[in-house]
Amino acid sequence: MQFRSKRGAKALLGALFVFGALLLTGCENGSVYGYESDLSSVNETSWHLWRGAWLAAGAVGIFTAALILWPVLRHRRKEGDPQYPKQTQYNVPAEVAYTLIPFVIVAVLFYFTARDQAVITAKEPSQVQHTIDVTGFQWSWQFGHQDGGKDAVVTGTPAQPPTLVLPQGERVAFNIYSPDVVHGFWIPAFMIQIQNIPGVTNRIEFTANKLGEYPGRCNILCGRNHSQMVFKVKVVTPEEYDTYVESLKAGA
Ligand SMILES: [Cu+2]
Incomplete structure (x- = not known):
């Protein structure tokens, strides 16, 4: 990029500043970060980690852009300057700084990730109100609602994707x-993904907070019809959930 005048440089810096300010002042609860902050118990933790990571990335990006643009704009070669500027490699303070700063960034991200992951994966058997077995197979899903015994099972097909019905406000344990x-x-809206692994039973617990319907997907490339492994999540009231499980039993 060539700037004929200082005005061009100032305009660019101004645009960067406005962009940064917009990024940093994203609204508190909306989906400006692509997710809602309270749809599920997972969002309540993950959303803040997600937002924090974006803000940190934005701050690092703006700082780095400024470090690049400052010499580019202010220290351009002038008439009479040598072809190359004075070479200053092996500057120990600079090398220590650019080793230390990335280390600090990674350490901070690691700390918050480990802290929040512990919350998201925590098992609280005393608070679990329902257990659902989630089986992913080539190429659909099966949901077994343990409240209803062996018969309360929904099995989907690629042509007829199944619906996972969940009770609002009640903690559910999932065996995967x-x-x-x-x-x-x-379940993208719930900021949750956990792998179905042959021979291993994964477990996750969470609470769906809001009534509604949300798309669910398989997000591990699992074969030819992977793209057809979709399902729907439907959050209903606890009373409707009980009625639903009863109807599954009766229909089996
Ligand atoms: Cu799959």
């Missing part, structure tokens, strides 16, 4: 199975 290859149980 696969009989064939690795699948990924993913």
Whole structure:
């Protein structure tokens, strides 16, 4: 980029500043970060980590852009300057700084990630009100509602994707199975994904907070019809949930 005048440089810096300010002042609760902050118990933790990571990335990006643009704009070669500026490699303070600063960034991200992951994956058996077995198979999903015994099972097909019905405000434990290859149980709006691994039972617990319907998907490339491994999540009131499980039993 060539700037004929200082005005061009100032305009660019101004645009960067406005962009940065917009990024940093994103609204508190909306989906400006692509997710809602309170749709599920996972969002309540993950959303803040997600936002924090974006803000940190934005701050680092703006700082780095400024470090690049400052010499580019202010220290351009003038008439009479030598072809190359004075070379200053092996500057120990500079090298220590650019080793230390990335280390600090990674350490901070690691700390918050580990802290929040512990919350998200915590098992609280005394607070679990329902247990659902989630089996991902080539190429659909099966949801077994343990409240209803062996018969309260929904099995989907690629042509008829199943619906996972969840009770609003009640903590559900999910046992995650696969009989064939690795699948990924993913509910994007709930900021949750956990792998279905053959021979391993993964477990996750969470609470759906708001009534509504949300798309679910497999997010591990698992074979030819991977793209058809979709399902729907429907959050209903606890009373409706009980009625639903009863109807599954009766219909079986
Ligand atoms: Cu799959």
